[in-house]
Amino acid sequence: xxxxxxxxxxxxxxxxxxxxxxxxxxxxxxxxxxxxxxxxxxxxxxxxxxxxxxxxxxxxxxxxxxxxxxxxxxxxxx
Amino acid sequence: xxxxxxxxxxxxxxxxxxxxxxxxxxxxxxxxxxxxxxxxxxxxxxxxxxxxxxxxxxxxxxxxxxxxxxxxxxxxxxxxxxxxxxxxxxxxxxxxxxxxxxxxxxxxxxxxxxxxxxxxxxxxxxxxxxxxxxxxxxxxxxxxxxxxxxxxxxxxxxxxxxxxxxxxxxxxxxxxxxxxxxxxxxxxxxxxxxxxxxxxxxxxxxxxxxxxxxxxxxxxxx
Numbered sequence: 671x672x673x674x675x676x677x678x679x680x681x682x683x684x685x686x687x688x689x690x691x692x693x694x695x696x697x698x699x700x701x702x703x704x705x706x707x708x709x710x711x712x713x714x715x716x717x718x719x720x721x722x723x724x725x726x727x728x729x730x731x732x733x734x735x736x737x738x739x740x741x742x743x744x745x746x747x748x
Numbered sequence: 749x750x751x752x753x754x755x756x757x758x759x760x761x762x763x764x765x766x767x768x769x770x771x772x773x774x775x776x777x778x779x780x781x782x783x784x785x786x787x788x789x790x791x792x793x794x795x796x797x798x799x800x801x802x803x804x805x806x807x808x809x810x811x812x813x814x815x816x817x818x819x820x821x822x823x824x825x826x827x828x829x830x831x832x833x834x835x836x837x838x839x840x841x842x843x844x845x846x847x848x849x850x851x852x853x854x855x856x857x858x859x860x861x862x863x864x865x866x867x868x869x870x871x872x873x874x875x876x877x878x879x880x881x882x883x884x885x886x887x888x889x890x891x892x893x894x895x896x897x898x899x900x901x902x903x904x905x906x907x908x909x910x911x912x913x914x915x916x917x918x919x920x921x922x923x924x925x926x927x928x929x930x931x932x933x934x935x936x937x938x939x940x941x942x943x944x945x946x947x948x949x950x951x952x953x954x955x956x957x958x959x960x961x962x963x964x965x966x967x968x969x970x
Contacts, residue, residue: 673836680827680843687847688902690895699902712831717905719824721898722843726817728894729850732887733810736857739883740803743876744864 677711678703684718688725806860809853816846 681703685696703714823841830837861880868876 671836673831673834676836677831680840683843686844688898689847689851690891690898708834712828714905715831716828717901719828721901723817723821723824725894725898726820726846726850728890729854730810730813730817732890733813733850733853733857736854736861736883736887737806737810740857740860740864743861743879744867 674708674711677708677715681711681715681718684715684722687722806853806856809849809856813846813849813853816841816849820846 678700682696682700685691685699691699703711706714820841820843827837827840865876865880868879
């Protein structure tokens with residue numbers, strides 16, 4: 671696979687994880703970066719990786735907090 | 749939903765004796781065989797009875813998510829190192845798959861919350877409304893902040909047009925919860941196309957009960 675294509679695809683995949691972006695947002699973003707150089711794309715990917723892991727870490731905490739809340743909400747379901 | 753086979757023997761397996769809500773006498777819930785097993789109550793949305801699953805399956809899935817994040821970080825680091833040298837990295841973790849795993853757990857939790865809420869309101873309506881409303885309100889505030897931070901970073905690093913569009917979903921922490929619900933939960937808990945309807949329906953129900961609570965207890969902080 672061409673490395674430029676790889677980076678484009680990787681950016682697209684990361685954006686799919688950021689589920690607060692609409693498909694329209696993602697499409698616009700991919701259009702914005704369509705003609706960037708390889709180095710510029712890698713820089714963007716680096717930033718997006720950080721956004722992705724921060725978001726997933728937040729979601730993990732939210733998931734665990736919700737699990738604890740569910741136990742308190744209805745102890746019979748524990 | 750798939751029904752898992754177990755060796756469990758239930759005291760009451762006469763599911764034909766169950767009635768739909770609103771018909772004559774209330775439905776009888778089957779007893780749990782062991783104290784630490786959960787029987788999924790019949791509801792208008794579920795016809796499966798006696799399935800022991802949610803908490804244990806979810807616990808396992810949450811552990812998988814937890815282990816997955818350090819792996820993802822390590823994968824990202826390796827990938828960037830390789831890409832910065834102008835080379836293609838080795839096969840990597842599938843990002844959308846991780847996103848889907850989170851979505852699956854969150855949907856299960858929302859459904860569990862709805863079921864638990866319905867069970868609680870029979871005994872303690874206002875208490876249940878208060879607890880669930882307060883929890884979800886704080887939760888949505890957290891999402892508004894997380895989404896805001898992510899959007900700002902995208903705005904800074906990527907595309908001003910897209911960043912502003914994403915930021916536009918945040919109307920301020922106080923208004924975010926209500927805005928999110930009115931827009932079908934796009935800024936928080938946005939899930940795959942098929943799941944959005946389920947999440948939005950549940951969130952609307954919960955918001956509706958919160959509104960009812962606030963009307964009855966206008967001086968409450970919940």
